[in-house]
Amino acid sequence: MRKLLTLLLLVTLLGVAAGCGGDDEEPEADEGAPTGAVDTGAAEPDPCAPEELELVSDGTLTIGTDNPAFPPWFQDAEGAPWDPTTEPTQQGYEAAVAYAVAEELGFSDDQVEWVVVPFAASFRPGPKDFDFDINQISYVPARDEAVDFSDSYYDVEQAVVVLKNSEFADATSLAELSGAKLGAQVGTTSYDAILDTIQPDQDPSVYDRNDDAVNALRNGQIDGMVVDYPTSLFITAVQAPNATTIGRLPAEGQEYFGLVFEEGNPLRDCVNDAIASLRDSGTLDEIAQEWIEGSAPPILE
Amino acid sequence: MTAPGRSRSILVALASTIVFAVVALLAVTNAPGWPEVKRSFFDGDVFSESLSVIPEAFLLNVRIFLIAEAVILVVALGLAILRSLPGPVFFPLRALAVVYADLFRGVPTILVIYLLGFGVPALQISGVPNDPLFWGVVALILVYSAYVSEVYRAGIDSVHPSQEAAARSLGLSRANALRFVVLPQAVRRVIPPLLNDFIGLQKDTALVALLGPVEAFRQSQIEVASTFNYTPYVVTAIIFILLTIPLARLTDWLVARDRRRLLAAGGLR
Amino acid sequence: MSASASALVLEDVHKSFGRNEVLRGIDLTLAPHEVVCLIGASGSGKSTLLRCVNLLEPVDAGRIVVAGAEITSPGTDVNAVRRGIGIVFQAFNLFPHMSVLRNVTLAPTRALGLSRADAEGQALELLERFGLADKRDEYPDRLSGGQQQRVAIVRALAMRPELMLLDEVTSALDPELVAEVLNVIRELAEGGMTMLIATHEMGFARDIADRVCFLDAGLILEEGDPEAIFTAPQEPRTQQFLQRIIDAGRL
Numbered sequence: 001m002r003k004l005l006t007l008l009l010l011v012t013l014l015g016v017a018a019g020c021g022g023d024d025e026e027p028e029a030d031e032g033a034p035t036g037a038v039d040t041g042a043a044e045p046d047p048c049a050p051e052e053l054e055l056v057s058d059g060t061l062t063i064g065t066d067n068p069a070f071p072p073w074f075q076d077a078e079g080a081p082w083d084p085t086t087e088p089t090q091q092g093y094e095a096a097v098a099y100a101v102a103e104e105l106g107f108s109d110d111q112v113e114w115v116v117v118p119f120a121a122s123f124r125p126g127p128k129d130f131d132f133d134i135n136q137i138s139y140v141p142a143r144d145e146a147v148d149f150s151d152s153y154y155d156v157e158q159a160v161v162v163l164k165n166s167e168f169a170d171a172t173s174l175a176e177l178s179g180a181k182l183g184a185q186v187g188t189t190s191y192d193a194i195l196d197t198i199q200p201d202q203d204p205s206v207y208d209r210n211d212d213a214v215n216a217l218r219n220g221q222i223d224g225m226v227v228d229y230p231t232s233l234f235i236t237a238v239q240a241p242n243a244t245t246i247g248r249l250p251a252e253g254q255e256y257f258g259l260v261f262e263e264g265n266p267l268r269d270c271v272n273d274a275i276a277s278l279r280d281s282g283t284l285d286e287i288a289q290e291w292i293e294g295s296a297p298p299i300l301e
Numbered sequence: 302m303t304a305p306g307r308s309r310s311i312l313v314a315l316a317s318t319i320v321f322a323v324v325a326l327l328a329v330t331n332a333p334g335w336p337e338v339k340r341s342f343f344d345g346d347v348f349s350e351s352l353s354v355i356p357e358a359f360l361l362n363v364r365i366f367l368i369a370e371a372v373i374l375v376v377a378l379g380l381a382i383l384r385s386l387p388g389p390v391f392f393p394l395r396a397l398a399v400v401y402a403d404l405f406r407g408v409p410t411i412l413v414i415y416l417l418g419f420g421v422p423a424l425q426i427s428g429v430p431n432d433p434l435f436w437g438v439v440a441l442i443l444v445y446s447a448y449v450s451e452v453y454r455a456g457i458d459s460v461h462p463s464q465e466a467a468a469r470s471l472g473l474s475r476a477n478a479l480r481f482v483v484l485p486q487a488v489r490r491v492i493p494p495l496l497n498d499f500i501g502l503q504k505d506t507a508l509v510a511l512l513g514p515v516e517a518f519r520q521s522q523i524e525v526a527s528t529f530n531y532t533p534y535v536v537t538a539i540i541f542i543l544l545t546i547p548l549a550r551l552t553d554w555l556v557a558r559d560r561r562r563l564l565a566a567g568g569l570r
Numbered sequence: 571m572s573a574s575a576s577a578l579v580l581e582d583v584h585k586s587f588g589r590n591e592v593l594r595g596i597d598l599t600l601a602p603h604e605v606v607c608l609i610g611a612s613g614s615g616k617s618t619l620l621r622c623v624n625l626l627e628p629v630d631a632g633r634i635v636v637a638g639a640e641i642t643s644p645g646t647d648v649n650a651v652r653r654g655i656g657i658v659f660q661a662f663n664l665f666p667h668m669s670v671l672r673n674v675t676l677a678p679t680r681a682l683g684l685s686r687a688d689a690e691g692q693a694l695e696l697l698e699r700f701g702l703a704d705k706r707d708e709y710p711d712r713l714s715g716g717q718q719q720r721v722a723i724v725r726a727l728a729m730r731p732e733l734m735l736l737d738e739v740t741s742a743l744d745p746e747l748v749a750e751v752l753n754v755i756r757e758l759a760e761g762g763m764t765m766l767i768a769t770h771e772m773g774f775a776r777d778i779a780d781r782v783c784f785l786d787a788g789l790i791l792e793e794g795d796p797e798a799i800f801t802a803p804q805e806p807r808t809q810q811f812l813q814r815i816i817d818a819g820r821l
Contacts, residue, residue, distance in 0.1 A: 120526055124529055125529055142527060142528065145529075146529045186519065186522055187522070187523065187525075187526025192527075204515075205433070205512075205515070206510070206513065206515050207511075207513060212511065212513075215419045215423070218423065219422035219423050219431050220422065221422060221432070221433050221512075222513065463663050464663060464665065466626055466663070469626070470624055470626065470652055470657045470726075471652065471653075471676070471725070471729060472650070472681040472729060473649070473676070473680055473681050474649050477680050477681070481676060481680065482665055482676075486665075486666070489667065
């Protein structure tokens with residue numbers, strides 16, 4: 001009996017100790033407090049100058065994207081998807097935009113470093129290991145509560161891709177797609193578009209990656225997949241040449257891609273300035289012309 | 302132990318369990334990161350939202366494992382019997398069973414699902430279905446039959462040879478001895494490991510989502526992605542646990558019921 | 571006596587396990603209705619001999635003839651042979667997952683093709699005869715050792731064998747349960763069943779055997795009338811064996 005009581009006492013003490021432990025540690029960033037000191041603005045120096053910025057790594061602009069990074073957003077020397085852990089090629093729409101923004105901020109090309117960030121991890125709450133992420137991430141209010149978005153660097157449309165010999169290849173309206181089995185990547189605005197805009201009779205199929213959806217399309221396991229329009233170009237050109245983009249989807253507002261920043265990062269405002277000047281100078285248009293070509297298919301109503 | 306002695310032991314055990322539980326709870330809720338963890342994993346609003354979609358998706362998991370398990374129990378038994386056929390004339394069948402078990406236990410389940418679910422339909426052989434759900438279930442059946450056949454085999458080996466000897470001595474054929482004497486005992490002995498594999502199967506039904514169908518885990522993944530909250534995962538975990546507990550108790554009951562009989566002379570030796 | 575009139579003939583039977591030759595040339599003949607007891611030390615080959623007779627063990631050399639048919643020839647229907655021979659083991663080997671009644675009716679229904687009703691009727695008769703009728707729905711774990719062994723005997727009898735082999739059937743029993751089993755065997759003998767019995771129960775053997783065979787190191791060293799064997803053994807090794815038994819107070 002005595003032994004038992006001693007044991008109970010020991011356990012209680014340990015438990016209280018565990019509960020009290022860790023009080024002297026600083027709490028981790030709770031709601032995304034900025035990583036760096038806030039510039040009081042009392043002095044004259046330009047808060048957006050590279051040396052004034054609070055960066056993940058001083059003197060370097062660290063940019064995140066997924067692996068592999070697909071055309072037309074990124075590509076390697078042979079026009080194939082690019083691996084961010086290898087030499088940057090600066091080829092592809094997002095690659096070009098990223099380096100253009102870096103240049104506007106005052107960074108040279110070799111001051112730019114790349115890190116791999118899986119799509120869904122980029123807009124989760126919490127501290128980041130990049131200064132900004134560029135990976136076809138659409139602005140969504142819910143996402144914006146967890147991270148900060150820049151202004152648009154690309155106004156995006158969702159597109160529907162089907163096999164050329166599919167019964168839906170001639171569809172010209174949303175109603176004609178109501179009998180289709182559609183698919184999209186999990187957690188994307190493409191998936192939301194199926195449920196909100198097309199509203200087909202059958203539940204959509206959901207895949208970890210767009211590649212799996214393309215496989216399913218080629219196998220006839222789905223009738224069509226929804227993906228952003230530029231990615232559909234890569235899909236129909238390379239991954240599934242027997243597929244075609246039959247149309248783009250109408251949207252309530254204009255969906256756009258934004259660069260993603262850690263919540264509260266002042267770099268965002270500097271980047272917005274950079275994007276604005278790129279737009280005004282026509283550079284963004286030039287980049288779009290170079291990397292995203294082809295006449296866009298009609299909008300399905 | 303005397304009656305008062307026993308009640309006191311029970312009281313002490315109860316008291317110490319309660320103390321321990323309270324202490325653990327206090328330790329967790331007083332940890333510095335607790336408010337953040339509570340918001341991320343135990344959010345009340347997200348919890349109730351998830352309850353409106355995840356249980357329905359879970360019905361797909363249930364369908365998958367009921368169908369798969371029924372087939373697995375039969376296929377695995379067939380494999381175990383093939384493996385036990387004696388004599389040189391049956392060598393090819395025994396070898397086939399061995400290769401099958403090695404192959405499907407060796408390849409990771411996720412790969413089998415991918416290879417069958419995307420690979421076979423890609424062959425475009427006419428008459429062969431390309432439904433991802435079909436191939437996902439087939440993949441699970443192939444993989445789990447390999448594991449379960451080994452469980453059966455262990456059960457068959459554990460029945461003392463004198464049982465088969467007694468049955469054969471009565472003039473029963475090898476097939477009848479197997480069917481009426483060995484297998485009934487063998488299966489009863491391996492109910493716990495059979496249930497173990499069944500519970501594993503319930504979890505692995507989530508792998509079918511790789512091929513497109515939206516089951517409970519994928520649905521919770523969709524919820525997590527749109528809310529940035531992990532509470533939907535907690536909901537799915539709870540549903541799976543709620544399923545496992547009654548099955549585990551059922552196994553305990555089955556084993557207890559048969560143990561007494563099987564321990565008699567000629568049984569568990 | 572000609573071979574065709576014998577119930578059982580063993581001719582120069584040899585059996586080895588690995589390099590260990592357990593039966594080194596057994597010659598034995600049983601007439602119908604004869605009761606022969608095998609005695610001998612452990613390891614002398616008694617069990618092996620019995621297991622060879624019902625083909626549980628294949629012989630390495632020699633012949634065995636049961637009711638005129640040579641069962642050691644290739645192409646013999648083993649199951650058919652076993653249907654005609656009943657064997658009871660030291661460890662009872664009842665099927666633990668079946669009731670007593672089902673234990674007894676399994677082989678008659680599945681191997682003899684009797685209907686369930688016929689098999690049960692016959693089983694109940696036998697159980698009644700040996701005082702086990704009230705145990706019909708019990709499972710083996712509920713029975714005493716003696717009861718289990720009696721059920722094992724009934725199970726073998728239900729196949730209506732022409733020859734019964736009993737392998738040390740009382741050796742695993744508590745002493746007070748031995749008698750009930752021996753009484754059953756006695757009854758069978760009196761009923762005219764041909765039996766080959768391996769046993770340590772010397773008193774019993776002396777009582778019911780028509781002939782006693784002393785097995786030593788894989789050979790039948792001496793055989794003959796029970797009185798003769800037990801009171802005046804010829805071979806020295808037989809004498810040694812019996813002396814040890816007497817010293818142990820078992821004769």
